[in-house]
Amino acid sequence: MNNKPNFIISLDCEGKWGTIGLKEIQKNINSENLNFVYKKINNLLIKYEMPATFAFVMAFILSEEEAKKFECLSIEKKNQNNFYLKEFWKSKKQGNIEGWLEPKIFDEIIKNNNIEIASHGFTHFLCDDLANNLEVENEFRNSLKASSIKNLSLKTFIFPENKIGNLHILKKFNFIGYRNAYKLKYKGNSINRFKNFLDEFNIFQKLREENNKNISELIAIPSGFFFNSKFGLRSLVPGFITFERWKSLINDTIKKNKTLHLWFHPHNLISAPNSFSTLENIIKYVNDLRKLGKISVITQEQYVKEKVLFNFKDK
Numbered sequence: 013m014n015n016k017p018n019f020i021i022s023l024d025c026e027g028k029w030g031t032i033g034l035k036e037i038q039k040n041i042n043s044e045n046l047n048f049v050y051k052k053i054n055n056l057l058i059k060y061e062m063p064a065t066f067a068f069v070m071a072f073i074l075s076e077e078e079a080k081k082f083e084c085l086s087i088e089k090k091n092q093n094n095f096y097l098k099e100f101w102k103s104k105k106q107g108n109i110e111g112w113l114e115p116k117i118f119d120e121i122i123k124n125n126n127i128e129i130a131s132h133g134f135t136h137f138l139c140d141d142l143a144n145n146l147e148v149e150n151e152f153r154n155s156l157k158a159s160s161i162k163n164l165s166l167k168t169f170i171f172p173e174n175k176i177g178n179l180h181i182l183k184k185f186n187f188i189g190y191r192n193a194y195k196l197k198y199k200g201n202s203i204n205r206f207k208n209f210l211d212e213f214n215i216f217q218k219l220r221e222e223n224n225k226n227i228s229e230l231i232a233i234p235s236g237f238f239f240n241s242k243f244g245l246r247s248l249v250p251g252f253i254t255f256e257r258w259k260s261l262i263n264d265t266i267k268k269n270k271t272l273h274l275w276f277h278p279h280n281l282i283s284a285p286n287s288f289s290t291l292e293n294i295i296k297y298v299n300d301l302r303k304l305g306k307i308s309v310i311t312q313e314q315y316v317k318e319k320v321l322f323n324f325k326d327k
């Protein structure tokens with residue numbers, strides 16, 4: 013039985029699908045940069061034998077040939093309801109599918125046999141309860157089709173933009189869990205955003221109370237914390253502060269015997285190469301504690317299976 017505190021790493025893998033409208037980020041997103049950064053992250057995980065969950069926008073990992081098997085990617089629909097597909101088609105018609113279809117990234121990641129491949133939707137369409145049900149069903153149906161092309165069995169889900177909903181559809185498509193989302197205390201106006209930003213400097217950061225009640229027999233995986241990658245205002249946070257903050261979180265997790273989740277977008281490391289060494293320092297720190305038997309590193313799927321098996325509460 014796993015009595016140990018847990019550490020989970022998950023990556024929201026989306027290329028251009030998840031960054032529509034973010035011009036500053038998108039200008040650095042091309043095949044070369046993406047392939048480089050994903051390989052670098054994967055090699056880091058392999059070096060320290062760190063399990064991790066790569067949650068892909070499933071269309072992102074398809075080759076052009078494979079994409080032809082999907083109507084929405086091969087025939088442009090008039091009156092498109094899916095804003096993400098609309099943007100995909102804009103680029104496609106300009107002859108540029110870089111960052112939209114990147115099968116080589118998947119071929120690289122799948123070499124690592126210590127990881128879980130999870131889903132982050134098919135086109136990054138928001139699947140919360142406000143969404144058009146038919147489109148949500150399409151997302152899941154297409155994800156399932158993509159997973160069978162790639163010989164995968166998807167078990168856990170990360171909601172696009174962390175907007176959670178439609179859990180019955182998740183269940184219907186045989187998912188067993190999803191990454192929960194922490195409701196930010198301060199959201200909305202710029203003063204509150206600034207307070208959130210100040211949290212990034214908190215080197216005594218402790219775990220937060222989370223409501224991880226299971227709904228519809230699906231396991232809610234603790235949402236944890238976004239790994240600060242130096243972008244915009246966040247670029248003002250020095251790497252050593254970020255490292256100290258994560259050390260404090262890891263130590264608190266061990267003290268309380270809980271689960272800590274670190275998540276980020278690989279593409280954010282393209283424009284913030286210094287974040288990479290901070291990430292390596294965090295991983296090194298966790299690895300040393302793991303060797304001492306103080307913490308386990310697991311995937312989202314392993315977390316769900318252990319939670320069901322051992323029925324631990326609020327861990």
Ligand SMILES: [Zn+2]
Pocket residue numbers: 024026030132136171172173
């Ligand atoms: Zn996303």
